[in-house]
Amino acid sequence: MAETEMEYRVELFNRLAQTCFNKCVDKRYKESELNMGENSCIDRCVSKYWQVNSMIGQLLSAGGRPPM
């Protein structure tokens, strides 16, 4: 039970980091620190991802069938 939850959390974090990195950070970068544009992009990306994730989780857990 706790194991599956932990796996789920780890998977969520990895996918979140991967997705937002691919979306927000330009592949040819010159410095190691996040500049402001990337920072705000990551803020928005994570917030949206989290919101969508929780919304879908609620939809899937509430009723058996996803409303199509």
Next chain:
Amino acid sequence: MASSNPETESNNGSSIAKEPEKPQIEAFRMPTMEEMRAQEVWNNCAVRSVASGVMGGGLGLMMGMFLGALDNPIMQEEMTGRQQFMYTMRQMGQRSWSSAKAFAVMGLIFSAAECVVEKARAKHDTTNTVVAGCVTGGTMSAKGGPKAACAGCAGFAAFSVLIEKFLDRHT
């Protein structure tokens, strides 16, 4: 998901004559809360624009003093050496103060505009520099009417793009 490659050196002293020492790869550590807060300070638009304004003021001061010293004084009838010196000092002071104000305002507006635009777009581009340069040039030449504002906008935008490209020339 940090991965550190262990260095495997075969240390038989006979074969390796003079191999340059490989740089040690240190483990990656996550930033602490203090480091993150210190970085967050510079993400604030107000802090950045004030700092840029101060730097612009300093630059204007230097430039004004230099140019004011080069300016030849309007020679009144007789001035002793000391009076000439005082006159030159006052000229330099005035020039440097007005130049410092102008540059400080310029730096402030440019930095504030660039910060706001970059935060809104969530992208790090040259478009931010262009828009910020246009805003700065436009507000600085706004007194001359709309045509002067457009010319100032275009000119300053081009100038700031050139400066940005120059400062980032090492890809």
